[in-house]
Amino acid sequence: MAHQYQHIKFHYQNGVGHIVLNRPDTLNSFTQVMHDDLKAALSFLESREDLRGVIITGTGRGFCAGQDLSERKPLPSGQKRDLGEGIDKNYRSLVLRLRALPAPVVSVVNGVAAGAGASVALACDIVFAVKSAKFIQAFSKIGLLPDAGATYVWPRMVGMQRSMGAALFATPVSAETAEQWGLIWRCIPDDELESTIASVHDHLAHGATRAFAATKQALYASGDNSLEDQINVERDLQRELGHTDDYLEGMIAFGEKRAPRFTGR
Template sequence: MSFIISSLDHNILTLTLNRPEKYNSFTEPMALELQEALQKAKDDAVRCVILKANGKAFCAGQDLPEVVERAKDSSYELADTVRTTYNPIIRAIRKLEKPVVCAVQGMAAGAGANIAFACDIVVAAKSTQFVQAFSKIGLIPDSGGTWFLPRLVGLARTNFMYLLDEKISADQAVNLGLIYKAVGNENLEDEINSIAQKLANMPTKGFGIYKRAMNETFSNNLDQQLELEANLQTEAGNTDDYKEGVEAFLEKRKPEYKGE
C-alpha cells in the first residue's frame, strides 16, 4: 500500500496522506514517500500542489510506537526522526516555487498541524481541531512549530497553544490567523479544488518568486528586504507571465498564463 497517493490533473498535483486507519500518523517510510512526492512537484507540468488526507483525520503527527521501537537502540535520538522525517518535508514545502494548498479535516495534531501551517493556503473543515500535543508528553513543537506559530499568531498565543495544549477549532484558527478559511465538511473538497484551479491558471512563476521573498522577510531588516524586493521584481519582470499579463491588460483581454 502506498502511504502517499499522487495524482496530476490540469497542472495540479494532489498528494494524499493515506494511512487512515492510524489517523495518517507519520512513520519514516510514509515521510520519505511524501518527501519524494514533493520533489516531483518541481516538474514544470505542476503549477499548484494540493496536500490532503484520506479518512477522518488529516494527521495525528508522529507514530509513537515507531519511535518507542527505535528507542530500543541506545544510539537512537529523537533528533534522528526530526531530521530525517519532518525537516525535509517543511523545507520542501517552503522552497517549492509553486503554491501549496492544504485541506484539513478532523484532527491535525503535533507535526500534522505544523506541516499544515507550513503550507501557503490552508482551508479546514468546520469539524477540524488543531492541537500541538507536544507538551503532554514533555516534548517541544517541531516541524517548524517554533518558527511558524510565533510569526502567525504571536508569542502569547503560541504559549497557550503549546503550554496548555488546547484544541483550536477551525473557526478559532481563522480568527487567530493560523489558516485562511473554515468551510462546511461537505464543502472542503470543492473549496480546495476551486482555489487550486485558480492558482494553477495564474502567473505561477511569480508565486515562486513571492515565496522566496516571504521566506526571507523575517530574517531581513527593512533595507535588506527592500533590496531583495527590487532584485526579485526584476526577475519577475523577465518572466513570460509578466509579459502576457501586461499585453492582456493593454489589449483588454483575459490573460493566458503558462507559468513561465
Template sequence: MTSPVLYHVADGVATITLNRPDVLNALNADLMRALREAVEQAAADEAVRAVLLTGNGRGFCAGADLADRAAGSGGALADSGTLLRERYHPIILALRGMAKPVVSAVNGVAAGAGMSLALAADVVLAARGASFLQAFSKIGLVPDAGSTYFLPRYAGEMRARALAILADKISADEAHRIGLVWQVHEDAALHEEAGKLARRLAQSPTFAYGLIKQALNESLDNDLPAQLELEATLQSRASRSEDFREGVAAFLEKRPPAFKGR
C-alpha cells in the same frame, strides 16, 4: 500493499494525500519517505504548477506514530533530533522553498507534527469539523517540524506560547480567528473548495508566486533596506518573465490572461 501517500496530477495540480486513515494518517517511516518523494516530484515536474496537500479519512494527520518509533528501535524510542533532521526537515523545507504555491486542506485533526505540516503550506484551508493541537508537551516534548517558527509569526507570541505550553485543542474556527487558517469550509465542501483554489492558482502567474514565496521567506530575517533591495531584485526578474508580458498584453487587450508559469 496500499501506498501511504497518494499522488495525482490533473489540471496542473499535484494532489498529495496522506493515506493511513486507520491511524489518522500518523507519520511513520514509510509515510515520511513517500511524502518526501511526492513533494520532491511535484517540485521538479514542470507540468505541476500548484500543490494540494490533504489527508484521507477522518483526519489530516495525527502527528508522529509513536508506536512505529518504539517498534522500530526494539521498544526504546529513537532519538527525536535525528528523526527530525532526517525525515521531517527536508519535507518542511521543500514545501516552503518550492517555487510553486502549496495549499493544505485540513479535513480533520491536525496534531503535533501534523499541525506543523499543515502550517508549512502557503494557504491553509480547514473543514469546520477539523481541529488543531500542539500535542507535544502532553508527552514531555518540544513543538517541532517548524511549529515554533510558524506559530509566533502567524498567531502572535502570546498565543504561540499558550498553544505550545497548554497543548489545548482548538477548533477550525478558532484557528481561523487567530490567524492560523485562511478559510474554513463546511466539511462536505472542503475538498471541492480546496481543489478549486488549487486549480485557480495553477492557472495564475506561478513564476511570480515563486518569487513572492522567496520574498516573504527572507523578509523574516531582513531589515527594511535589505528587504527593499530584495524586492527590487525579484521585481527585475518578474518583469522579464513571459507571465508579466502576457499579463500586460491581456490587460491592454481586455481579455483573460493565459499564464504559463515562466
C-alpha cells in the same frame, strides 16, 4: 522503477501535485513508509519544470495525527531513544523542501491536525481548514516539545502568548479560532472540502506561476531583512518578472479587458 506509494495518494495534473495522506484508520499518522512516500513525491515535484503548485490534504476524518507512536515503542532494558534522529531523518527535510518548492504549497486540512501533523499543515504557504478541523499541539501530553518547525511558525503567526498556551496546555484550536488568530488563511464549511480543492487546483494551474513563486520568495525573505533590504529583494524579483511571458500576457489582457491566459513562463 517508479515509486510505489503505500501510505499516501499522489497524482500530478496540469502542473499541480496532489498529495493525500492515506492512513485513515490512524488519522493519517506519520510512519517511515509515509515519509519515504513523501520524499518520493517531493523528488518528483522538484524535478518538474512545469510545476505550478501543490495541494496537501488527508483522507477520512483527520488530516494527520502526527507521529505514529507505535513506531516509537519503549526500547528494552531501559534504553533511551534518540528522538532528534527522526527530526534529522524526516521532518527537517519535509518542512524545508515544502518551503523551498518554487510554487505555492496549499494544505487543505480536512480534520484534526495534531502534533507534527499540525506542524506540517501550518508549514505550507497557505492553509484552508474545514470548520470541524482542530489544530492540537499535543506534545506536552507525552513529555515533549513541539517540533517539525512548530516553535518557529506559531510565534511568528499568532504571537508568544497564544503559542505558549496552545503548546503548554495542549488546548485544541478550532479552525474558526485559527482563522481569527491568523494561523490559517480560511475556515470553510465541511461540505465545501472537495470544491475548495478543485478551486485551488484551478487557481494554481492557470495562475501567474512565476509571480506566485516570486511572491513566496519575497514574503519569506522579509522576516530577516531590513526595509531597505526587502525593497531590494522586491526590485530584483520584479525585474525578473518584467521579462516573463506572463507579465506581457497580463498587460495585453488588461488592455483588452479580458482574463489573462497565463502559461507559467
